[in-house]
Amino acid sequence: MNRAPILIGYYTMVRKDFMRIMRIWSQTLLPPAITMALYFAIFGTFIGSQVADIHGFPYIQFIVPGLIMMSVITSAYMNSVSTFYFAKWTRTIDELLVSPMPSWVVIAGFVSGGLIRAGLVGVIVIAVSLFFTKLTLFSIGIIFGAAFLTALLFSFLGLINGIFAKSFDAISIVPTFVLTPLTYLGGVFYSVEQLPEFFRNLSYFNPILYMVNAFRYGFLGVSDVPLSLAFSVMGGLTAVAFVATIWLFHKGAGLKQ
Amino acid sequence: MATTALKVENVKKVYGKDGKQKGTEALKGVSLSIEKGEFFALLGPNGAGKSTLIGILSGLVLKSSGVAEVAGIDISTHPAQAKAHIGLVPQEFNFNIFEKVENIVIDQAGYYGLSRAEAIPRTEKVLKDLGLWEKRSASAQSLSGGMKRRLMIARALVHEPEILLLDEPTAGVDVELRRGMWDFLRELNQKGTTIILTTHYLEEAEMLCRRVAIINKGQIIEQGSVKELLTKLNIVTLLLDSVEPITDAALVLLRELAIERVDETTIKLTLKPGQTVNEAIRKIGATGIQIANVRNSGSRLEEVFVNLIEKD
Numbered sequence: 001m002n003r004a005p006i007l008i009g010y011y012t013m014v015r016k017d018f019m020r021i022m023r024i025w026s027q028t029l030l031p032p033a034i035t036m037a038l039y040f041a042i043f044g045t046f047i048g049s050q051v052a053d054i055h056g057f058p059y060i061q062f063i064v065p066g067l068i069m070m071s072v073i074t075s076a077y078m079n080s081v082s083t084f085y086f087a088k089w090t091r092t093i094d095e096l097l098v099s100p101m102p103s104w105v106v107i108a109g110f111v112s113g114g115l116i117r118a119g120l121v122g123v124i125v126i127a128v129s130l131f132f133t134k135l136t137l138f139s140i141g142i143i144f145g146a147a148f149l150t151a152l153l154f155s156f157l158g159l160i161n162g163i164f165a166k167s168f169d170a171i172s173i174v175p176t177f178v179l180t181p182l183t184y185l186g187g188v189f190y191s192v193e194q195l196p197e198f199f200r201n202l203s204y205f206n207p208i209l210y211m212v213n214a215f216r217y218g219f220l221g222v223s224d225v226p227l228s229l230a231f232s233v234m235g236g237l238t239a240v241a242f243v244a245t246i247w248l249f250h251k252g253a254g255l256k257q
Numbered sequence: 258m259a260t261t262a263l264k265v266e267n268v269k270k271v272y273g274k275d276g277k278q279k280g281t282e283a284l285k286g287v288s289l290s291i292e293k294g295e296f297f298a299l300l301g302p303n304g305a306g307k308s309t310l311i312g313i314l315s316g317l318v319l320k321s322s323g324v325a326e327v328a329g330i331d332i333s334t335h336p337a338q339a340k341a342h343i344g345l346v347p348q349e350f351n352f353n354i355f356e357k358v359e360n361i362v363i364d365q366a367g368y369y370g371l372s373r374a375e376a377i378p379r380t381e382k383v384l385k386d387l388g389l390w391e392k393r394s395a396s397a398q399s400l401s402g403g404m405k406r407r408l409m410i411a412r413a414l415v416h417e418p419e420i421l422l423l424d425e426p427t428a429g430v431d432v433e434l435r436r437g438m439w440d441f442l443r444e445l446n447q448k449g450t451t452i453i454l455t456t457h458y459l460e461e462a463e464m465l466c467r468r469v470a471i472i473n474k475g476q477i478i479e480q481g482s483v484k485e486l487l488t489k490l491n492i493v494t495l496l497l498d499s500v501e502p503i504t505d506a507a508l509v510l511l512r513e514l515a516i517e518r519v520d521e522t523t524i525k526l527t528l529k530p531g532q533t534v535n536e537a538i539r540k541i542g543a544t545g546i547q548i549a550n551v552r553n554s555g556s557r558l559e560e561v562f563v564n565l566i567e568k569d
Contacts, residue, residue, distance in 0.1 A: 009368050
């Protein structure tokens with residue numbers, strides 16, 4: 001298959017998922033906006049007004065980047081895992097598997113859907129946050145880079161979850177029991193420097209800490225971890241997830257008998 | 258230019274082989290060659306390996322060993338090129354039921370590298386050819402079973418494949434619709450599309466296909482033209498209607514003949530090689546049964562099929 005048909009195949013997948021995301025906006029775009037508005041109101045405004053500044057910033061300003069990142073992570077992951085598992089469950093995945101599109105194009109199609117939804121949700125949550133606080137921009141490049149790498153990583157991870165999932169329960173186990181705790185403990189609501197040494201050292205094993213801090217650095221110019229280390233962790237994990245996804249597709253794991 | 262549309266050589270498939278687990282052998286070294294332009298049927302009982310073979314050819318199932326080629330292209334080494342030649346109509350409905358009919362077809366064209374500008378007129382053509390144009394804006398879930406089946410065919414044809422693989426395409430379709438689909442497939446074949454069909458309706462294979470292969474327990478047990486198979490097995494099956502109800506006592510006397518009761522006044526007689534109609538009817542008459550009418554049993558191929566499967 002030469003380049004033009006591959007691009008058309010990829011475009012078809014992305015267009016289809018974009019249309020789906022927009023068609024069911026009340027399930028894909030609205031919930032994170034409402035959830036984050038509640039977080040901003042309760043934790044940021046009501047409780048946050050009683051909390052001391054962190055790294056020289058008011059509490060609400062400190063938590064906004066982490067909350068945006070939280071919705072980016074959840075949206076990227078859920079989009080990939082749900083579209084892929086639904087396609088597998090209904091066997092519409094066969095439409096793609098019988099086509100001449102190479103595996104990497106199919107993967108790119110699913111992952112792009114995750115990126116699009118994460119991007120849209122990120123922009124919506126940023127817009128919602130402006131009702132509660134003002135946002136400072138330290139580096140747009142770092143904001144974009146951290147958000148992109150994180151969304152990419154979690155799109156791949158969602159896809160891997162979808163590959164192994166054998167029931168709808170299996171696609172909610174990881175978000176509920178792994179993703180949510182790691183996000184909450186990933187420095188969204190606090191600086192790890194405020195933690196006792198043991199928990200601070202433990203937090204450094206949480207990859208989401210690096211994503212939240214890199215993203216926050218883009219807005220506020222402060223981070224609990226070195227920026228180069230944060231981007232190395234994100235880049236390294238994304239590369240591993242990419243290779244793992246390609247390998248699983250190549251093997252036909254969970255797809256081909 | 259290659260004249261072979263599909264070729265499989267010693268293809269084996271073992272499901273569930275994992276470490277020490279032996280797994281289930283679904284295909285035990287299948288070899289087939291199908292020429293371009295053929296209308297070929299793959300017959301076999303449930304679990305014989307038909308869908309596994311179709312799955313291997315279309316890229317949905319990974320073979321354990323052997324060689325499979327589509328239009329001379331090895332599906333293992335050049336899967337994308339090989340798959341571009343194939344259109345697949347699977348046994349189960351596998352489209353998004355919430356999607357609009359035309360979108361299902363247009364998207365499939367996109368996966369085969371056709372731009373929307375090319376896909377839209379092609380979609381119109383295939384939907385019109387299959388009588389679905391009026392339903393183009395309906396969601397797929399609102400279609401009847403027969404329409405869903407036709408939608409699967411339309412989707413498989415939108416990229417104009419040289420080879421069409423149909424896995425039980427008329428299952429659950431009413432007789433009238435089935436005959437309409439036969440006409441459509443016949444016309445498609447006459448225009449040059451190679452068609453490979455798996456079916457439970459043996460009449461379908463007999464009506465449509467020039468060549469058939471019978472697969473059982475993962476092995477091809479017979480293949481050739483329908484005529485060759487019928488001649489080779491020399492099987493004749495007749496339905497005999499009696500004037501009076503046939504008694505069980507009379508049937509006991511006819512144990513040496515292969516007779517089955519169909520209903521109170523009808524029996525089915527299968528003539529084995531060497532037996533003649535005259536001789537059989539004379540024996541039946543000798544028991545007091547008065548034959549009012551003799552007619553051919555429905556599908557002759559069915560007899561071949563049953564005979565082979567029973568022997569295997």
